[in-house]
Amino acid sequence: MxxxxxxxxxxxxxxxxxxxxxxxxxxxxxxxxxxxxxxxxxxxxxxxxxxxxxxxVLMLATNLLKKDVSSPLAPTISLPLVTLPHITTSSLALSLLTDLLPRLSHSNSNIRKKTVAALYRLALVYPDSLRSAWPKIKDLLMDEGEDSSVTAAVVNVVCELGWRRPRDFLALAPRLFDLLVDGGNNWMAIKIIKLFATLTPLEPRLIKKLLPPLTNLIRTTPAMSLLYECINGVIQGGILEGTEGAREGEEIASLCVGKLRGMIVVEGDPNRALIRSQIRDKTDKTTVKYVALLAFNRIVSSHPHLISMQQDVIMNCIDDPDVSIRLQALDLGAGMVNINNMVDVVERLMQQLHNAPTATRSVDHGRSHAAGVEPAADSEGENPEETLQPTADPQDETTALPAEYKSTIIHRILDMCSKDTYSNITDFEWYIDILIQLVKLVPPSGRSTPELYESSGGSLRNSPPEKEADPFSAIGCELRNIAVRVSTVRTEAVKAANSLLSVSGSGGFFALRSAGGEGILTFVAWIVGEYVDDSVSSYHSLDSLVHPKAQSLSPVVICAYLQAIPKVLTSIVSQRLLDWSSEHKTMMSLLVARVIHFLEPLAMHPSLEVQERSVELLELMRVASQAVISHGLENDHGPLLLTRAMPQLFTGFELNPVAPTAQRKVPLPNNLDLAAPINKNLPRLLLLADQGPLAESEAVEFGYFYNKRPIPRVAVGPVLDTLPFLGPESSSSYQQSGDSIPDSDAYMRKRSERWARNKDDPFYIGKDDLSSGTSTPFHDILRSANGEDVDVDSIPIMKLDLGDKIPTADGPDMGTRRQKLKRRKKFDIAKDENIELEDPGVAQSGTASVGTMNDTNPFQRAHDKIKKSLLQVDSSGLGSFSLNTSGSAAEHLDIERQAAQDADMTKALAEVERLRLEMQRASERIQATDGTPAEGTLVKKKKKKKLKQPAGDLEDQYGNPYAEINDGPIRDSQDAEAVPVMKKKKKKRKPAIAKPDDENGAKSF
Amino acid sequence: MINAVLVFNNSGQPRLTKFYTQLDTGVQQRLISEIFTLVANRPSSACNFLPLPPLLATTPSAAATPTQPHNDTPSLVTYRHYATLYFILISTSTESPLALLDLIQVFVEALDRLFENVCELDLIFNFETLHATLGEMIVGGVVVETGLDKVVKGVREQGRVKKRREVGLGGADGLGVVGGLGMGRGWR
Incomplete structure (x- = not known):
């Protein structure tokens, strides 16, 4: 052995x-x-x-475990105690429970605490065990003379149980409070605070009681971990909210934030007992910093103003050498941005991105830098012109950043800026500039966009840009949003788009392709096509769009190109070729020829979508080319097809953003009956179809249906989501700043220079023109923009809710701020359109939140059930488990119920078996006519023991209605048994009394 | 609660694995290697918390349900690096991160006391004692003892702890295998 x-x-x-x-x-x-x-x-x-x-083989081990648990030797007992949690099953738990319970009062404290822990795990698989164990565990906790480590263990267990059913533990609060105040054990204190954090929402009075000791602990404790947990408890327990307004509340809030700030800024805690402090010191500091940021992150949602006061330290953490810290700080940054610090934060991040690839690594710098920060650093220097302050020295402390981190930064920047429909942005030209810079900074990604789109089912129409997946697409999406929503800067946006699309510029097409950034081209092409009227260089755009290289792009992008080409072409025609001359004729035919040349190869493109679109367009272009050639010079106007027909195909309503939920709110027309059969004759028709081929005329009809051109999208209610595959264009490089980092000052200077240069250039739209369209309310746009005879009112309607609730650029508070800042323009930010519905619940939210919540919750729940995390210990059984034994039976889970029933069944079976044996013995005794006294007593004793013990236990432990149902008949017979037996004892075994006993038994067989 | 305790050395060889749920051996190994790749790439100045390894990462939306502050999903990977060994704790959000770091510290100090200047070799040859020590501190994922003295006492009660001098895979009396590889204190 x-x-x-x-x-x-x-x-x-x-x-x-x-x-x-x-x-x-x-x-x-x-x-x-x-x-x-x-x-x-x-x-x-x-x-x-x-x-x-x-x-x-586990089943075979049950007896062994039982034996070892009841062993007299302490070490032997703890073996199964430690092992049980790992191997326990509900049946094992059931059979061992009775052996474990007495161990709770074992003389050795070591055994007691291990038993508590083991019982907790037992309860996870077999919740009923908790019911019988709880009173004893509670006694252990309440016993003041108990060994401190046992108390600590019990607190641990209670804490684990506590967050699942906090209500049941409110009764323990006074004792826990005492333990917290004079416990002295930090670990235990941490756990108690954690537990209290879950209790306070249920019992607001606790907050008042907790505040003094917590404040005291925060002030005095030398242990960083306890300090942190106190603050955490204050945050999570809603104590900040609970004491809002009161003097103490403010006090503790500022105390917490102050301490957290200290944790970030100050060198590690000297009092912390660490044996190898000389080695671990640095690590501990970063660790403390990390958790402090974590705590900040928790506060930020409720108290953003507190956090923005700490902006300086947080911004320094963004430059920390440790990526985890950076990520936390980044999250925090995203949470704390407001209209004032927005520009600062973004510029800081941009700096980091710019510097990242070239900078050398210096590990220690982050710390010394953080320590040297002046706490009083600004929180109001947010004017675009004076944002240079924080950029002083990141040059040497940035490290080579991992690509994922970079894309996270980009996404965060975009999130920050687009938060609340751009409510934080005051200068959209600046934002567009940022976007352009970001495009250059996107790290090369592993997978290219085409794969991405194909993986999403290959359907372009229904795949909205996958925001988190590809930074390029995300940037493109932002650019498009700006172009759609902010009509003031549309020209800028189009210009930016042109520069990205350009085949000649440095930051354009080729650079994008080599970086795998095709995703953005889709959006850019759409912008260029849709807003070609705002463009200053349509020719350039067309050049880029029909560039031969574009043929090798991914299908998705080509589709967008294909939509953009005719739009740009049309615009050129309608704007500039109104007076028809030979010069123009040549030019026109040249342009059309180029487009045809570009389209011809695409007509055989492997992607069906591309093929279809290009064939359609190709035919149109051929007709146009014919028209141009045949059109005589004698006319004043160009060919009607080009000047009238084509523009009508490709222009129409102004597109406006529509909320994701708007579609579902369109009321059903009254006469629409979805339940009505499409065709009452359908079965018959199907039968016919089965029987023979279609009649010839029908076939023609079918062919017509499939081959006919789709109706151009003119007056259809504009839905943003369907747009990404529309069209593009290009211009020369928008901004020459290749290597130098464009900071705001330089940018401003450059921009004003540019304006000056372009003032007299007829190809640029002047500054004044730009601002003239500023305040057009977009109702009017909607009405006036379409000259066609479309009756807007006939569209089934829909009062448009323009989102008054969302703070807009026109909001009163914004107005006052605007005056404060020197150059801040007025920007109209188009909100998502939505429909005010009768149903107030749905109508209130103008955003996607309703949709997502409704949609995802059930799904998510189902999802959760299916996919459990690896190491997860499922404790859901405990969730619905009540410790108040009586009356809780109704809410038993099915599983529990089954387990209980099973248990009762086994007990009942055992009972039956035992009774049977007794009967047998009784009958034997009678057979032996005059049984000896010795034998009689023996039987009686056995009976008594067996009867009393199990029955008593049974009721104590499993006292629930189900038990009664199962036990019912058995208990009857057992009572019938018990009475005569007891009598027998008193009356010294008279055979007359023994007989009914026998009869009774015989009956029950 | 604590979901797993892992110890491995600088090259990723496990020295102690303790999962408080039953997992397939293959899955265990994958988890260990994933965590090792995460942990090995960190600079020494980085903080002691790891992002969740891919195996454990769940849908972020499920992790952050605002109504319930805690749940059963392991969400915290804490580690500490001593000389040649990494000590890793995987736990749910009910544990305090800084307290876990202290717990690792206590664990290491307890080992240090039991072995008198503990080193990796001790753990290899006496890994049963290692398990016993852990068993004194954590039972079924619940921390039962944080006091250094009590942990050490609890382990000592279970039997004499061997020093490296008397190495044997057994690490305890009665197994009869005293390897005697003849390694002295000079091994550090």
Missing amino acids: DLKATALLKLIYLEMFGHDMSWASFHVLEVMSCPKYLQKRVGYLAAVQSFRPDTE
């Missing part, structure tokens, strides 16, 4: 390296049952490490 134990020990070691040892499970069992402690220990260890849920 020694040999075997040693071999097993080696096996365990090998198992750790990944070698399967499930084949040895029986041997494990053998070693477990060794009488020698040390061998036994090896066996138990092997069980912990190697048993899996499907290990079958």
Whole structure:
């Protein structure tokens, strides 16, 4: 057996390296049952490490475990206690429960605390066990004379239980409070605070009581961990909210923030007891910094103003060498931005992106830098012109950033800026500039966009840009949003789009392609096409769009190109070729020829979508080309097809953003009956179709249906989501700043220069023109923009809710601020259109939130059920478990109920079996006519014991209605038994009384 | 609660694995290697918290349900690096991150006391004691003892702890295998 134990020990070691040892499970069992402690220990260890849920020999171990739990030796008892949590199943839990409970009052504190922990795990798989164990555990907790480590263990368990059903633990609050105040054990204090944090929402009075000791702890404790947890508890327990307004509330809020700030700024805590402090010191500091940021992140949602006061330290963390800290700071940054610090934060991040690839690494710098920061650093220098302050020295402390981190930054910047429909942005030209810079900074990504789109089912129409997936697409999406929503800067946006699309510029097409940024081209092309009227260089755009290289783009992008080409072409025609001359004729035919040349190869493109669109367009262009050639010079106007027909195809309503939920709010027309059969004759028609081929005329009809051109999208209600595949154009490089970092000052200067230069250039739209359209309310746009005879009112309607609730650029508070800042223009930010509905609940939210919540919740729930995390211990059984035994039966889970029933069934069976044996014995006794007294007493004693104990236990532990149902008949017979037996004892076994007993038994058989 | 305790060395070889749920051996190994790749790439000045390894990462939306501050999903990976060894704790959000760091510290100090100047070799040859020590501190994922003295006492009660001098895979009396590889204190 020694040999075997040693071999097993080696096996365990090998198992750790990944070698399967499930084949040895029986041997494990053998070693477990060794009488020698040390061998036994090896066996138990092997069980912990190697048993899996499907290990079958476990059933055989039940008795062994029972025996060891009741062993007189303390070390032997703790073996199964430590092992049980790993291997327990509900049936094992059930059979061991009765053995474990007495261990709660074992003389050895070591055993007691381990039993508590083991019982907790038992309760997770078999919630009923908690019902019987809880009173004892509670006693342990309440007992003031109890060993402190046992109390700590109990607190741990209570804390674990606590967050699932906090209400049940409110009664313990006074005792826990005492423990917190004079406990002295930091670990325990941390746990208690955590528990209180879940209790306070249920019992607001607790907050008042907790405040003084917590404040005291925060002020005095030398242990960083306790300090942190106190603050955390204050945050999570809603104490900040609970005391809002009161003097203490403000006090503790500022105290917390102050301490957290200290944790970030100050060097690590000198008082913290660490043996290897000289090595660990640095790490601890970063760790503390990290958790402080974590805490900040929790506050930020409720108290953004507190956080923005700490902006300086947080911004320094963004430059921390540790990426985890940066990420936290980044999240925090995204949470704390407001209209004032927006520009600062973004510029800081841009700096980081700019510097990242070239900077050298210096690990220590972050710390010294952080320590040197003046706490009084600004929080009001947010004017675009004076934003240089924080950019002083990041040059040497940035490290080479991982690509994922970079894309996270980009996404965060975009999130920050687009928050609340751009309510934080005061200068959209600046934002567009940022976007353009971002495009250049996107790290090369692993997968290219086409794959991305194909993986999403290949349908362009329904795939809105996957925001998180590809930074390029995200930027493109932002650019498009700006172009759509902010009509003032549309010209700028189009210009930017042109520069991106351009085949000649440095930052344009080719650079994008090499970086895998095709995703953005889709959006850019659409902008260029849709807003070609705002463009100053349509020719350039067309040049880029029909560039031969574009043919090799991914299908999605080509589709967008294909839509943009005719739009740009049309615009050129309608704007500039109104007076028809030979010069223009040549030019026109040249342009059309180029487009045809571009389209011809695409007509055989492998992608069906591209093929279809290009064939359509190709035909149109051929007709146009014919028209141009045949059109005589004698006319004043160009060919009607070009000047009238084509523009009508490609222009129409102004497009406005529509909320994702708007579609569903369009009221159903009254006469629409979705339940009505489409065709009452359908079965017959189907039958006919089965019987023979279609009639010829029908076939023609079908062909017509499929081959006819789709109706151009003119007056259809504009829905943003369907847009990305429209068209593009280009211009020369928008901004020449290749390498130098354009900071705001330089940018401003450059821009004014540009304006000056372009003032007299007829190809640029002047500054004044730009601002003239500023305040057009977009109702009017909607009405006036379409000259066609479309009756707007006939569209089934829909009062447009222009989102008054969302703070707009026109909001009163914005107005006052605007005056403060020197150059801040008025921007109209178009809100998502939505429909005010009768249903107030739905109509209130103008954003996607309703949709997502409604849609995802059930799904998510189902999803959660299916996919559980790996290491997760499922405790959902406890969630619905009440500790108040009486009256809780109604809310039992099905599983629990079943378990209880099973348990009762086994008990009942055992009872029946026992009774049967007794009957047998009784009848034997009678057969022996005059049984000896000795035999009689023996039987009686046995009976008494057996009857009393199990029945009593049964009711104590499993006192629920189901038990009664099952027990009913059995208990009757047992009572009938019990009475005569007791009598028998008193009356010294008169045969007359013994007889009914027998009869009774016979009956029940 | 604590979901797993792992110890491995600088090259990723496991020295102690303890999962408080039953997992397939293969999955365990994958998890270990994933965590090792995460942890090995961090500079020494980085903080002691790891992002969740891919195996454990769940949908972010499910992780942050505002109504419930805690849930059963493991969400915290804390580690500490001592000389050649990484100590890793995987836990749910009910544990305090800084307290876990202290817990690792206590664990290491307890080992240090038991072995008198603990080093990686001790753990290899006496990994049973290692498990016993852990068993004194954490039972079924619940921390039962944080006091250094009590942990050490609890382990000592279970039997004499061998020093490296008397190495053997057994690490305890009665197994009869005293390897005697003849390694002295000079091993550090």
